[in-house]
């Protein structure tokens with residue numbers, strides 16, 4: 001029976017859609033702008049730094065939530081930084097970068 005899994009996915013997708021519907025695009029741009037100092041304008045980084053532009057949002061969401069929860073070690077700043085955003089903000093920021101050209 002795969003049904004419970006499908007239901008979980010549906011609930012997740014619904015929650016993601018809801019979060020996006022509530023977020024003002026101008027707010028999302030300003031949140032994403034605070035990543036630009038290190039990850040480049042619109043997430044297009046200088047050589048040697050991780051680009052966020054065009055990365056599927058599921059990947060960025062997962063990495064940010066892992067940093068936030070302390071599940072993966074960050075070499076420098078991302079632990080502290082990720083804690084400054086709600087899960088809804090992270091979903092919105094990840095969506096913004098996913099939509100940028102690489």
Ligand code: HEC
Pocket residue numbers: 031032034035036037038039050052059060063064073074075076077078079081093
């Ligand atoms: C002060 C510099 C700085 C800022 C600002 C910054 N980052 Fe980072 N980020 C890093 C560094 C450095 C790494 C590499 C891991 C580490 O050293 O912590 C990283 C890694 C990441 C990764 C993992 C990339 C990978 O493929 O492993 C993601 C995702 C990420 N940052 C997202 C963001 C987002 C979203 C923001 C804005 C909310 C942001 N970062 C702001 C410096 C920064």
